[in-house]
Amino acid sequence: MGSTEVDYSRLLDRFSRQILVPEIGVKGLEALRGARVAIVGCGATGTFISEYLVRMGVGYLRVIDGDFVEESNLTRVVMFTEDDIFTPKASTCRRHLESISSFTRVDSFVDRLRPSNVEELLTGVELVVDASDNMETRFLINDFSIKHGIPWVYVGVERWYGMVVPILPRKTPCLCCILGRRWVERARRGGVDRGDRCSILGVTITAVALTSAVAVNYVYKIISGDNIEPQIIVINALSNEIEKVSVKKLEECECCVKNNYVYLGREEELVMEICGSNQVEVKPPRKLAIDLGMLSSIREFRVLKTTSEVAVVDFRGYRLAVFSDGRAIVMNETNLEKAEKLYNEFMKYAKRAIID
Numbered sequence: 273m274g275s276t277e278v279d280y281s282r283l284l285d286r287f288s289r290q291i292l293v294p295e296i297g298v299k300g301l302e303a304l305r306g307a308r309v310a311i312v313g314c315g316a317t318g319t320f321i322s323e324y325l326v327r328m329g330v331g332y333l334r335v336i337d338g339d340f341v342e343e344s345n346l347t348r349v350v351m352f353t354e355d356d357i358f359t360p361k362a363s364t365c366r367r368h369l370e371s372i373s374s375f376t377r378v379d380s381f382v383d384r385l386r387p388s389n390v391e392e393l394l395t396g397v398e399l400v401v402d403a404s405d406n407m408e409t410r411f412l413i414n415d416f417s418i419k420h421g422i423p424w425v426y427v428g429v430e431r432w433y434g435m436v437v438p439i440l441p442r443k444t445p446c447l448c449c450i451l452g453r454r455w456v457e458r459a460r461r462g463g464v465d466r467g468d469r470c471s472i473l474g475v476t477i478t479a480v481a482l483t484s485a486v487a488v489n490y491v492y493k494i495i496s497g498d499n500i501e502p503q504i505i506v507i508n509a510l511s512n513e514i515e516k517v518s519v520k521k522l523e524e525c526e527c528c529v530k531n532n533y534v535y536l537g538r539e540e541e542l543v544m545e546i547c548g549s550n551q552v553e554v555k556p557p558r559k560l561a562i563d564l565g566m567l568s569s570i571r572e573f574r575v576l577k578t579t580s581e582v583a584v585v586d587f588r589g590y591r592l593a594v595f596s597d598g599r600a601i602v603m604n605e606t607n608l609e610k611a612e613k614l615y616n617e618f619m620k621y622a623k624r625a626i627i628d
């Protein structure tokens with residue numbers, strides 16, 4: 273009688289083809305509608321997985337990414353278009369998702385997942401999907417997941433190859449069990465090496481699509497309460513093969529046995545290289561509030577594009593993406609000291625636009 277009933281008939285109509293699949297049905301749709309999922313990273317895999325989950329009818333989705341869209345993303349990130357270049361990935365992803373379906377509530381956070389914000393950004397969801405591009409973020413998700421008993425799905429793609437690992441805290445091996453002690457020891461020494469942090473390798477759109485589709489299947493399996501085997505799923509898009517490799521828990525695992533969450537407790541780096549993109553991110557010691565619209569009135573640099581969350585600026589022969597919280601990404605630079613110096617010089621002028 274009420275509008276709920278009308279909405280429900282629209283819902284059944286919308287998802288009618290999916291409901292007809294015996295393994296899903298109305299029960300599967302209800303499980304999806306009740307699910308709350310966070311996706312860390314809105315690159316190739318994150319946008320693919322988020323779009324598929326929205327189309328399948330997941331109830332709540334939170335997308336997290338501190339980066340902005342670049343033209344070189346468009347070869348593999350199906351969701352983004354040329355109009356999206358220089359916009360924040362997370363909020364642009366959210367807008368695309370909202371236009372796909374009104375049956376999903378979507379939140380977006382324009383920030384990188386860090387030890388200082390992981391509790392805030394991942395609390396309130398029952399499943400986390402790793403669509404990041406670096407091992408530090410994955411270990412951070414692993415620590416959070418094991419500590420709070422929240423399942424997560426590892427997703428990685430390089431060249432023609434992909435890997436998906438569904439991780440159910442204390443039931444299946446965690447990321448530390450699979451990759452071993454050296455990662456934990458490295459974190460204790462103060463960080464992972466550059467070579468381990470980022471893979472500056474090519475990536476193919478078909479490997480992204482195959483791997484992301486496998487990941488979505490595992491997300492659905494977890495949401496619907498299906499049995500999850502302790503396995504790594506390895507995708508080879510070049511030979512069109514998918515292989516499952518059994519994995520075992522590490523008896524002395526630092527994370528899921530000894531409960532030492534070294535990545536959660538790590539100190540934050542304010543200046544860091546961004547994976548595979550010749551960029552350095554510089555973060556102010558405290559969060560700022562910058563009125564990005566005011567930047568165009570400052571004569572010492574030139575503003576190329578502004579949205580409410582990011583401004584792209586030319587300054588001293590460099591291009592910077594400046595976020596409203598004071599974070600900046602210095603493009604075409606991998607030297608941390610140079611990037612930090614440039615940022616500090618930029619902020620000398622940009623401080624006129626700081627409102628808080």
Ligand SMILES: [Zn+2]
Pocket residue numbers: 445446447448449450522525526527528529
């Ligand atoms: Zn473990």
